[in-house]
Amino acid sequence: MSRLMARGLTLAYEDRTVVHGIDLAIPEGRVTVIVGPNACGKSTTLRALGRLLKPAGGAVLLDGAELAKIPTKTIARAIGLLPQSPVAPEAITVADLVSRGRQPHQAWWKQWSEEDERAVTDAMARTDVTDLAERPVDELSGGQRQRVWIAMALAQDTEVLLLDEPTTFLDISHQVEVLDLVRRLNHERGRTVVAVLHDLNQAARYADHLVAMKDGRIVAEGPPAEVVTAELVREVFGLASVVVPDPVTGSPLVVPGAPYTPDAPRTPDAADLPVPVQKTGTTTG
Amino acid sequence: MSTTTARPTVRPTGYAVVRTGPAAFLLHRRSALVATVLGALLAAVCVLYLSVGESFVPPGEVLKVVLGHPSDHELVVGTLRLPRMTVGLLVGLAFGVAGALIQTVARNPLASPDIIGISQGATAVTVGGLAFGVSATVLPYFSIAGGLAAAALVYLFAWRGGLQAARFVLIGIGIGVALRSITLLFLTKTDHHIAQQAKIWMSGSVNGRGWEEATPLAWAMLALVPAVLWAARAQRTVSLDDDTATSLGVRLGRVRLGLVVTGVVLASVATGAAGPVDFVALLAPQIARRLTRTAQIPLLCSALTGAVVVVSADLLARKLLAPTELPVGVLTAALGAPYLIWLLMRGRTTGGNA
Numbered sequence: 001m002s003r004l005m006a007r008g009l010t011l012a013y014e015d016r017t018v019v020h021g022i023d024l025a026i027p028e029g030r031v032t033v034i035v036g037p038n039a040c041g042k043s044t045t046l047r048a049l050g051r052l053l054k055p056a057g058g059a060v061l062l063d064g065a066e067l068a069k070i071p072t073k074t075i076a077r078a079i080g081l082l083p084q085s086p087v088a089p090e091a092i093t094v095a096d097l098v099s100r101g102r103q104p105h106q107a108w109w110k111q112w113s114e115e116d117e118r119a120v121t122d123a124m125a126r127t128d129v130t131d132l133a134e135r136p137v138d139e140l141s142g143g144q145r146q147r148v149w150i151a152m153a154l155a156q157d158t159e160v161l162l163l164d165e166p167t168t169f170l171d172i173s174h175q176v177e178v179l180d181l182v183r184r185l186n187h188e189r190g191r192t193v194v195a196v197l198h199d200l201n202q203a204a205r206y207a208d209h210l211v212a213m214k215d216g217r218i219v220a221e222g223p224p225a226e227v228v229t230a231e232l233v234r235e236v237f238g239l240a241s242v243v244v245p246d247p248v249t250g251s252p253l254v255v256p257g258a259p260y261t262p263d264a265p266r267t268p269d270a271a272d273l274p275v276p277v278q279k280t281g282t283t284t285g
Numbered sequence: 286m287s288t289t290t291a292r293p294t295v296r297p298t299g300y301a302v303v304r305t306g307p308a309a310f311l312l313h314r315r316s317a318l319v320a321t322v323l324g325a326l327l328a329a330v331c332v333l334y335l336s337v338g339e340s341f342v343p344p345g346e347v348l349k350v351v352l353g354h355p356s357d358h359e360l361v362v363g364t365l366r367l368p369r370m371t372v373g374l375l376v377g378l379a380f381g382v383a384g385a386l387i388q389t390v391a392r393n394p395l396a397s398p399d400i401i402g403i404s405q406g407a408t409a410v411t412v413g414g415l416a417f418g419v420s421a422t423v424l425p426y427f428s429i430a431g432g433l434a435a436a437a438l439v440y441l442f443a444w445r446g447g448l449q450a451a452r453f454v455l456i457g458i459g460i461g462v463a464l465r466s467i468t469l470l471f472l473t474k475t476d477h478h479i480a481q482q483a484k485i486w487m488s489g490s491v492n493g494r495g496w497e498e499a500t501p502l503a504w505a506m507l508a509l510v511p512a513v514l515w516a517a518r519a520q521r522t523v524s525l526d527d528d529t530a531t532s533l534g535v536r537l538g539r540v541r542l543g544l545v546v547t548g549v550v551l552a553s554v555a556t557g558a559a560g561p562v563d564f565v566a567l568l569a570p571q572i573a574r575r576l577t578r579t580a581q582i583p584l585l586c587s588a589l590t591g592a593v594v595v596v597s598a599d600l601l602a603r604k605l606l607a608p609t610e611l612p613v614g615v616l617t618a619a620l621g622a623p624y625l626i627w628l629l630m631r632g633r634t635t636g637g638n639a
Binding site (some may be wrong): 047 | 295297298299302309514518522531534577579580
C-alpha cells in the first residue's frame with residue numbers, strides 16, 4: 001500500500017538531468033530511507049516528492065493524482081516536509097514557529113482553533129520542546145533547533161513526513177535522538193516517514209525500507225538486511241567494506257576497509273578483507 | 286489522583302486569540318500596545334503641527350477646528366495647515382506599509398521603494414512629464430505609472446524561476462541608478478525654471494499640497510486596505526524560508542507578487558502626492574519592528590511610525606529655518622542617512638531576514 005509514488009520521475013536543474021525516470025512506491029506507515037553518495041539525486045528526489053521541485057518528466061502521485069494537479073494547500077495537509085537547512089525568521093519564539101506549521105489548516109478568518117492548539121501542544125510535547133516554548137529559536141542549540149523544526153512539521157499533522165538529512169550538523173547523540181524520535185512517531189502515530197540520510201549505517205538501523213540511489217537511478221531497494229551488502233556498498237559508494245551484524249540491533253553494519261598505513265599502502269579490496277564469522281544469516285558478506 | 290492535571294496548552298508566544306463568532310484572529314499583544322502608543326503619539330504630533338507656525342493656535346482651538354466647530358482659527362488651521370498635514374500623514378502611512386511589504390518580500394532591511402528603484406522610476410517619469418509640459422493635475426498618475434514600470438523591470442530582471450532576495454535588491458539598486466541618470470538627463474535638457482520646480486518635487490515636499498492631493502491619495506489607500514489585511518496574514522509564512530513556506534502550502538510566487546504590487550502601488554501613489562520622501566519607507570518598518578519585537582515586520586505599526594516620522598519631519602521643516610521652508614524629504618534624508626550607515630555597519634545587508 002502506498003499513497004505516495006513516483007512514476008518515471010525525471011528531475012533536472014535547468015538542463016542538467018539529476019534523476020533519470022525512477023519508479024518508487026513509498027510503503028505506507030513505514031520508515032523509508034533514501035541513501036546514496038553525494039550528488040546521487042536523493043535529496044532532489046525527496047524535494048520532488050514534496051512538490052518543491054517540478055518533474056521534468058514523469059510524475060509524483062498522491063493517492064493516484066498528480067501532485068502538480070492537486071491544490072498546494074491540500075498537499076500540505078497530506079505531506080509535511082522538513083528541508084535540509086530551514087531558516088527561522090529572526091527573533092521568532094519556539095511556540096510561534098511551531099504554530100506556523102498549522103498554516104494549511106487555517107484561513108484568513110480562522111487563524112487559531114482548538115484543533116490548532118491541540119496539535120501544537122502535542123507536537124511540542126512529543127519532540128520535548130514544551131519547556132523551550134518562549135525561547136527565541138536563534139538561541140537554541142543545534143539539536144534543540146532541529147527538534148523544534150520537527151515539531152513544526154508534526155504540527156502540520158500530515159500522514160506523510162519527508163525529512164531531508166535531518167541529522168546533518170548534529171553531533172552523534174543528537175543524531176540518535178532525532179532518529180529515535182522519528183521512529184517513535186512512526187510507531188505511535190503510524191506516520192509514513194521518508195528520510196534522506198547520508199550515513200549508511202544509520203539508514204540500515206532506522207529504516208524499514210531502504211532505497212539506494214546512484215547517479216540518479218535506484219540501484220536497490222528493500223529491507224536493509226537484504227539490501228545492504230558489501231557488493232552494494234562497493235557498487236553504490238565505490239567503497240571496499242565488510243558488512244557485519246550490528247552488535248546492538250542485528251541490522252547490517254558497514255565496516256569500511258582498513259585505513260591507510262605505511263605497511264599496506266594499497267587500498268584494500270573487499271576480497272582481501274578478513275570476513276568475520278556471521279552470526280545471522282540475514283547478511284551476506 | 287483526582288486533582289485535574291490538565292496539561293497547559295501552547296499558543297504562539299505573545300499572541301492573544303480574539304474570537305468573534307466562527308472567526309478567530311491572532312493578535313500580537315505587544316504590537317497592539319505599541320500601535321496604541323504610536324497612535325497617541327501621532328495624534329499629539331498632529332495637534333502640535335496644527336498649533337505651531339507663524340502664529341500659535343492653542344491646542345483647544347485646533348481640536349475645535351478639526352472637529353468642525355466654529356472657530357476664529359478656521360483659516361490658519363483648517364485651510365492652511367490641515368490639508369498639508371493630511372498629505373504628510375497619508376504619505377507617511379503609505380510609505381511605512383510599502384517599505385514593510387517590500388522588505389518582507391526581499392527579506393532585507395535595505396529593500397525599500399526609495400532604494401530599489403521604485404521612487405527613481407516615479408521620479409524619472411514625473412520629471413520627464415514636467416519637462417514636456419504635462420499639466421500638474423495628471424502628474425501624480427505619471428508617478429504611479431513610473432513606479433509600477435520600474436518595479437516591473439526589477440521583477441523581470443530579478444526573476445529566474447523564482448525570486449532571490451539578494452538579486453532583487455541588487456538589480457533594484459542598479460535600475461535605480463540607471464533611472465536617476467535619465468532624470469538628470471531630463472533636468473539638463475529642460476529650461477531652468479522647470480528644472481527648479483522639478484528639483485523641489487524631487488526632494489519630497491508637501492509644501493503647497495492640499496486636498497487635491499490628499500483626496501485621491503486617501504481613496505487609493507482605502508481601496509488598498511483589503512490587500513494590506515491579506516498581506517498582514519501572508520507575512521506569517523512568507524517570512525519563513527522558501528522550502529518551508531512552500532511545504533506549508535503557500536504559493537510563494539503569487540503571494541510575493543501580491544505583496545510587491547501592493548507595496549509598489551502604495552509607494553507610487555504616495556510619491557505622486559509628495560515626491561520621493563526619502564528613507565521613510567526604509568526607516569519606519571525597522572523602527573516599528575524593533576518596538577514590537579515581532580518575527581515579521583508589523584504593518585500597522587510601520588504605517589503609524591511612517592506617519593509620525595513624516596508629520597514631525599514636516600513640522601521641523603517648517604520651523605527649523607523659518608521663514609524659509611525646507612522640503613520634508615531633506616529632513617527625512619538627514620535622519621535616515623545615519624541610520625542607513627548604522628545598518629550597513631551592522632553587516633545585516635545580506636542577512637536572510639528583513
